[in-house]
Amino acid sequence: MAEVITVPQVQPVQPALRFLRVIPGVLLLAAVGYAGKLLEQNVGAYAKAHHWTFPNIEYVLWAIVLGLVISNTVGVPEIFRTGVATYEFWLKAGIVLLGARFLLGDILKLGGVSLVLVAIEIVGSLAFMTFLGRAFKLKPKLTTLLAVGSAVCGVSAIIATKGAIEADDEDSSFSIAAILALGALALFTFPVIGHFLHLSDKAYGLWAGLGVDNTAEATAAGALYSDAAGKLAVLVKSTRNAMIGFVVLAYAIYWAGKGQAQAVGNKAAFLWQKFPKFVLGFLLISVLATYHFFNKDQVGALANLSRWAFLLTFAGVGLRTNFSEMRKQGLRPFAVGAIGEVAIAGFTLALVYGASKIFGW
Amino acid sequence: MSAEVVAGKSGSRWKPSLDTWAVLVAFLLALLVRAGVFKHVPW
Numbered sequence: 383m384a385e386v387i388t389v390p391q392v393q394p395v396q397p398a399l400r401f402l403r404v405i406p407g408v409l410l411l412a413a414v415g416y417a418g419k420l421l422e423q424n425v426g427a428y429a430k431a432h433h434w435t436f437p438n439i440e441y442v443l444w445a446i447v448l449g450l451v452i453s454n455t456v457g458v459p460e461i462f463r464t465g466v467a468t469y470e471f472w473l474k475a476g477i478v479l480l481g482a483r484f485l486l487g488d489i490l491k492l493g494g495v496s497l498v499l500v501a502i503e504i505v506g507s508l509a510f511m512t513f514l515g516r517a518f519k520l521k522p523k524l525t526t527l528l529a530v531g532s533a534v535c536g537v538s539a540i541i542a543t544k545g546a547i548e549a550d551d552e553d554s555s556f557s558i559a560a561i562l563a564l565g566a567l568a569l570f571t572f573p574v575i576g577h578f579l580h581l582s583d584k585a586y587g588l589w590a591g592l593g594v595d596n597t598a599e600a601t602a603a604g605a606l607y608s609d610a611a612g613k614l615a616v617l618v619k620s621t622r623n624a625m626i627g628f629v630v631l632a633y634a635i636y637w638a639g640k641g642q643a644q645a646v647g648n649k650a651a652f653l654w655q656k657f658p659k660f661v662l663g664f665l666l667i668s669v670l671a672t673y674h675f676f677n678k679d680q681v682g683a684l685a686n687l688s689r690w691a692f693l694l695t696f697a698g699v700g701l702r703t704n705f706s707e708m709r710k711q712g713l714r715p716f717a718v719g720a721i722g723e724v725a726i727a728g729f730t731l732a733l734v735y736g737a738s739k740i741f742g743w
Numbered sequence: 744m745s746a747e748v749v750a751g752k753s754g755s756r757w758k759p760s761l762d763t764w765a766v767l768v769a770f771l772l773a774l775l776v777r778a779g780v781f782k783h784v785p786w
Contacts, residue, residue: 474765
């Protein structure tokens with residue numbers, strides 16, 4: 383006789399309690415981010431007053447470094463973790479608000495070029511990472527997760543693909559750790575290479591948007607170079623993010639065809655579910671700005687709100703990066719990720735360099 | 744022995760995703776700026 387087990391309904395956490403839980407972490411994000419801003423202002427002034435030669439370090443880097451120091455020394459206490467995890471919320475809200483600084487014509491012009499580059503980058507990255515995964519004899523689904531993470535948009539793409547292809551938790555943890563570790567390295571290497579090659583803001587912004595995988599790190603890597611490069615990096619990265627549904631759908635169909643994942647029923651609903659809604663918000667705000675729904679002062683206010691949101695994001699990037707946790711995930715997926723990322727960074731740099739010669743940037 | 748799992752009653756209420764919340768909050772802020780509630784946002 384079949385035994386009936388009744389699973390009690392899990393009581394949802396009260397919204398008010400959930401809100402209270404995020405407050406300590408959000409305050410920590412704000413404190414670390416604001417400390418970064420104060421350091422930018424004061425360290426430069428102090429060095430100048432004492433006639434020291436000291437590079438101008440942007441608040442972006444200070445906030446990330448402060449976060450990294452806290453996370454990798456004393457650690458982030460449990461009480462702050464829920465709030466620190468909201469950095470992605472601030473990132474997306476910041477991107478939507480940043481839309482006010484883009485006119486629709488610019489988006490169409492730059493978006494057209496970046497769409498072509500993004501398509502080449504996605505196809506090239508997927509093919510190369512799949513080849514590397516096979517060469518290193520990684521599990522096929524782990525290879526898929528690493529390929530999607532490096533080709534499209536880091537952690538979000540890995541999480542979306544994990545559900546669609548029914549991959550193991552362990553595989554997704556491996557892939558996320560590899561993508562985050564390499565994103566952290568990109569933060570420090572991309573600006574140095576960009577300055578070394580004397581890349582223009584436009585060329586660098588395109589490269590950061592194409593070559594850095596996770597949206598938060600791509601935004602930070604762009605902002606570390608210049609304000610204009612940061613804007614462009616966000617636009618290009620958002621174009622990559624917009625592709626997430628198509629890539630995940632293709633892999634879901636592939637794995638379902640092999641009988642190792644559930645078949646996709648309504649493909650349009652699947653695409654809509656996976657589509658990053660903040661990209662639509664970004665476009666809608668830029669449409670409103672283009673048709674003068676906001677005056678000049680209001681556009682300035684929205685741009686500053688976007689900067690504050692990014693300030694919390696950059697603090698969160700540092701606070702959630704823990705190198706000892708990443709080391710525990712193992713070396714092989716990291717090696718595949720590292721080789722792939724270096725190759726993709728070189729490949730996308732060549733793409734951008736070629737485009738900058740053609741379009742005279 | 745086979746076991747049949749009967750899940751407790753679950754609601755089908757629409758729950759906005761993180762993305763959707765971010766868009767909603769950003770638009771609320773934009774409307775407040777447009778309405779003149781926030782006249783100047785310092786940086």
